[in-house]
Amino acid sequence: MSSESHGFGQKLRLFSETGYHLTIRNDGTVEGSEEDDNPECFLELISAGPGLVQIKGMDSNLCLCFNEEGQLYGEQEFSHEGTVFHETLEGLYNAYKSVKHPDWFVGIKKNGKPKPGPKTKYGQKAVRFLPRRLRV
Numbered sequence: 001m002s003s004e005s006h007g008f009g010q011k012l013r014l015f016s017e018t019g020y021h022l023t024i025r026n027d028g029t030v031e032g033s034e035e036d037d038n039p040e041c042f043l044e045l046i047s048a049g050p051g052l053v054q055i056k057g058m059d060s061n062l063c064l065c066f067n068e069e070g071q072l073y074g075e076q077e078f079s080h081e082g083t084v085f086h087e088t089l090e091g092l093y094n095a096y097k098s099v100k101h102p103d104w105f106v107g108i109k110k111n112g113k114p115k116p117g118p119k120t121k122y123g124q125k126a127v128r129f130l131p132r133r134l135r136v
């Protein structure tokens with residue numbers, strides 16, 4: 001697993017097919033934002049191995065993670081095993097599947113709230129993200 005990044009990952013926003021950018025807030029809350037320029041939705045994808053990534057909030061410096069109940073949150077410890085995701089292509093979109101919990105995907109519901117991991121599955125709109133590179 002990778003350690004804290006120092007600006008070497010891919011900088012982007014992840015835009016869900018449900019119409020929200022994935023955000024990792026400074027307090028560790030994860031949700032969707034409709035604002036294109038919200039700094040909390042600026043993310044860095046850090047390689048954690050072949051086909052594996054960690055998703056770090058550039059503003060919060062927290063890494064996306066699932067807790068044991070399947071809720072998404074921002075984790076301070078980059079070595080936490082719940083912070084690593086398989087990045088897969090799903091048509092024109094990317095999907096992010098937990099390595100620790102292989103049946104769970106990162107997802108944002110149509111109301112902008114994170115979808116619990118146990119309620120996600122391959123093919124749902126909530127789990128499809130369009131990576132939008134940042135111009136930095």
